[in-house]
Amino acid sequence: MRPQFLYEKNLQGVANSVKRKQEQYRKIVRHLYYNGAASIAEIVKAVKISQPLVASLVDDLMSYGMLLDKGVGESIGGRRPNLFCLNSEYQYVIGVDINLHTLNLAVFDLSNKQIFREEIKYFDLENSEDYLISLIDKIESMISHLGIPREKFLAVGISIPGLVDAKQGLSHTHLSVAENGLAHFMGERLGMNVLLDNDARTMALGEKAFGKAIDKENVLCLNLSNGIGLGMILNGELHSGKNGFAGEFGHILIDPEGKLCYCGKIGCLETLTSGKILVKNIREAVDKGQPTLLANYKKENRKIDLRAVVEAILQGDQFAIDQLNQMCEYLGKGLVTLIHLLNPEMVIIGGKIAHAGKFVIDPVTMSMNKYAMSRISSETELVCSDLLDDSALMGTMANVMRSVLSLD
Ligand SMILES: [Zn+2]
Structure with missing residues (x-):
């Protein structure tokens, strides 16, 4: 049976020996996907399968076109070993x-x-x-x-x-x-x-595999766009909760006397700090004649959306920066609760607001310093995603x- 990547993992009615072989193929492919090209000796060490068996499995995978022979690699003495890698065009x-x-x-x-x-x-x-x-x-x-x-x-x-x-x-x-x-x-x-x-x-998951959370075990990833989302990497794994609903950070209570949230509750974090609220507040102020670069958008009939607001912030628009600062005060307050509970080594800000870079990092840091126990928060690094719209x-x-x- 040709090596199958997945979903065929539930090989119903298939002999155990075949299942075992598929599992061994997967171990080898997994090692090469996550670690890059490797010699037979390196694969043997990583997957803990005997040398002759690995050699024969690698041969199989090559004959199916899943692996490629990259030629000789570095040697630490003796004959230089051949390196094998995943054929990136296989699937x-x-x-x-x-x-x-x-x-x-x-x-x-x-x-x-x-x-x-x-x-x-x-x-x-x-x-x-x-x-x-x-x-x-x-x-x-x-x-x-x-x-x-x-x-x-x-x-x-x-x-x-x-x-x-x-x-x-x-x-x-x-x-x-x-x-x-x-x-x-x-x-x-x-x-x-x-x-x-x-x-x-x-x-x-994107940040853990390709972004700033590589090699980190406990990371909170915020998606700051129109709403507030939270993805948690805890002990190196994505935390989803029982039904997969973990991370509804935007709906924690911040202001019991506050406004009604679209979720039906009152004073959720999202009613005070989200891209949607930021845009709404700025639009209302512009309508009332507030001096800001964004007032030109209205004159030119351009839409004041989150992208426009972030652009204005990056151009140093004082009013937009003030509005963002206010929002970050609440965000920092909410984040402190998470940091006290989970003691993460890093908080990554992603989403559209992450494009504001230091304009979001600085006020959130100030708020965190204000509300957090410094022994806990001083160990938490706050950064913007560098994957941004790709994360x-x-x-x-x-x-x-x-x-x-x-x-x-
Ligand atoms: Zn809510």
Whole structure:
């Protein structure tokens, strides 16, 4: 039986010896995917399988085209060993990053390289059959544009805002019209395996695999865009909670006398600090004649959205900076609760507001210094993501490979 990456892990009715062999293939592929090219001796050491068996498994994988012989590598004395690596073109992964107003699509090869990337603007997320049909259409046209045969696609990874039950492949907040759940629906239509998770958690996986959380064990990843999302890496693993709803940080109570949140509760963090509130406050002030660079947007009939606000901040617009500072005071206050509870080594700010860089880091740091126990918070590094708008897409790739290569 040819080596299979995953989903065929549940090889029902297949002999145990075959299952064992598939598991051994997976161990080798896993090692090469995460560590790069390796010699037989290095693989033997990493996967703890005997040398003759590894040599024969590597031969099999080469004959299927999954591995390539990279030629000779460095030697620490004696004959230089041949190095083997994953054939990056053996299979591909589709990344789908669904946002409220845009859709990002990408195709990755097995070296994590994006061989295709597209941002589709004005693709407003709505809970309708029409949206689902256009989503499938966009993915299908990308596949035909690339000319890659369907069986070469390992899986599709989807990132979507809102409440998501990743295990069941269900999106509760958005696209709940999808029959039998979003992952199942998309899988049926595309004829591929589909993995789904919430945007903040997918971003956290992206940061852990490719961003600032590499080599970190306890990291909080904030998605600061229109709302506030949180993905938590705890003890090196993504934390999802019982139903996959962990991380609803935007809905912790900050102000009992505050405003009504869209979730039905009063005084949630998101009613005080979110991109949506920032934009709303600035628009109202502009209407009342507040001097700001953003007033020109109104004059020129351009939309004051989060992107415009961040641009104004980067240009030093005093009013927009003040508004962001106010927001960061509350955010810092909320973050301190998490830091006291979880003692993370790093907090990564991602999402659209992360483009503001030091303009968001500095006031959040000040607020954290004000409210936190310094012994705990001084050990927590606060940074902006460097993957920025790519973190959810990169996270879909990380999510697929993590699932495909898991050894459970
Ligand atoms: Zn709320």
